[in-house]
Amino acid sequence: MSDNKSFVLKKIDHVVFEQRPVPEIGAHDVLVQVKKTGICGSDIHYLVHGRIGDYVLEPGSDMVLGHESSGVVYIVGSSVTHLKAGDHVALEPGATCRKCEACKEGRYQLCPEVHFAATPPHDGTLGRYYAVPADLAYLLPPHLSLEDGAMMEPLSVAVHAVSKLGGLKANQSIAVFGCGPVGILCMAVAKALAASRIIAIDILPGRLEFAKSYAATDIFQPPPLVEEETRIAYSKRSAAAMKHQLGISERGPTAIDLVVDASGAEVSIQTGIRIAKIGGTYVQVGMGPSDITIDMSVVLVKELVMKGSFRYGPGDYPLAIALVGQGKVDLKPLVSHRFSFDDALLAFQTTRAGKSSDGKGVIKAIISGPDVDINDM
DSSP states (O other): OOOOEEEEEEETTEEEEEEOOOOOOOTTEEEEEEEEEEOOHHHHHHHHHSEETTEEOOTTOOEEOOOEEEEEEEEEOTTOOSOOTTOEEEEOOEEOOSOSHHHHTTOGGGOTTOEETTBTTBOOSOBSEEEEEGGGEEEOOTTSOHHHHHHHHHHHHHHIIIIIITOOOTTOEEEEEOOSHHHHHHHHHHHHTTOSEEEEEOSOHHHHHHHHHHTOSEEEOOOOOOTTOOHHHHHHHHHHHHHHHHTOBSSSTTBEEEEEEOSOOHHHHHHHHHHEEEEEEEEEOSOOOSOOOOOHHHHHHHTOEEEEOOSOOTTHHHHHHHHHHTTSSOOGGGEEEEEOGGGHHHHHHHHHHTBOTTOOBOSEEEEEOTTOOTTOO
């Protein structure tokens, strides 16, 4: 059990395979053999920039990448009774203190002491073994695959944004900016919750086509930016075009109850608050530039409820697993590329490029664990 081959970020654009110590576990923990890991945009961001916001890979330090994972329980702690060796589990990759105000009020995603996988200085899941508190290893129903298990992490992000924070109810409408994996999964959650209308917005036609085939009822490709046009002016024009093309109003049955931005793009945020209905809700889940300009007068006169969505909290993983387990969300169409562990660098390069050498666009790339066949789902 000394072999813990891991995929390690040493510095910007420099990754290596190396042996890491096998994690030790306590009485309430489990040691999991990692079998499947999805590549997230944050993984690419650390590879390219070495940081996300205030989370910085300091010079001289390194970090195992990966946090969207599933695996097979290898060892259980002495006090763990609900799991056993051999169980297939989805891993929630953020262990919190359980003592702070945020944890005690049921918002543990805001814990200041969280140890989140592949967020400096904490190692991620792209190794043979990963240890977590046992209550963060969620037993998968027998008919779900380990690939499904790895996809529970981004699906839980979508559940948190759409269901918990957005409060979307049956027969309400939603518009989602950004048709990457999280945006697509926000649409999937909305569909599972019986949304009446699901509008997908993206600048790439291929992503819009996939969104329409997967969950969206309507799609909109924003117009191009005109030379010397300000972003605010552009957002006004784009919002007006969207309202006209899709018959969106600010009140009544054709209004948009919930807007979710999964792109992080400034113009998407500016446009999103303009298409939301009066008294509606806006949720920001995509991470982009820190400093942006928005028209607060629009927020004020509409009395918009604006919320930031950060990772996931209590109940989000169980709901995600239930939605997939009951057949209300199908994760399989999102897995576009599969790679062996030894091809992890190629997986990152392909995801970074947005397409593989054959021209196929990337939705979600999955890396199998060490010595795991890519076709072993």
